Amino acid sequence: MLYCQGIEIPVIVIINENQITSLRLSTSIEEIFVYPGYPGEFELRLSKLNSKYHVDLQETIIKHRHLFIDLEKYEVYVSDKKMALTYKEFQLLVLLASNPGHVYSREDLLSRIWGYDYLGGTRTVDVHVRRLRSKIEDSSNVFVETVWNVGYKFKVID
Incomplete structure (x- = not known):
């Protein structure tokens, strides 16, 4: 993929x-x-x-509760407040939010976001997820969940 x-x-x-x-x-x-x-x-x-x-290519905004991701402008808003994300954080968020509930292993995230040539370890993913969470989450807005000993998934919102 x-x-x-x-x-x-x-x-x-x-x-x-x-x-x-x-x-x-x-x-x-x-x-x-x-x-x-x-x-x-x-x-x-x-x-x-x-x-x-099948993906609707015309869809350029991903919405989950108070989270809005504009794919064309590379902008992320939480409760109408614009968040400043790095490019890798943005890519990580878009991948996870595009497939809520799907569990991605650290290795899978490394290959999808950093590419096959990346020589660093899988803890790079943990660091980026931690930074991403610190920017977009608070106690009332939790979007990225840890699946222990596996990886991460975007929280399915009922």
Whole structure:
């Protein structure tokens, strides 16, 4: 799965049968298609991914209770107060808020936000989450939840 401005883009790998042994699996790969496959199989897989990850590209604002994220302007408001976030904090918030309830491991967040080339440790994620929380949360507004020994998720708001 690739991630760009709040939009998740499924990654599909198309390979020949003789390339299977050389394939390195990645957390970003959503679907593997062995070419030529069965008639209609590729279309079926694309249809499945489209229904699973369909996103309205016209939607530019993510809203959760008192939190407003403007994807076009890179602005975040909590209770009508503009928050000053770094670019990484903004990316982290957009990813989590775009998928409420979905648990992301630290490794997954590192690969999605910092990229595969990042050489630092997973504690970088903890530091950024802590800074993000200090900027957007208070006792009445809790948005990012810790899933112990796993990672983080955006709180599902009823």
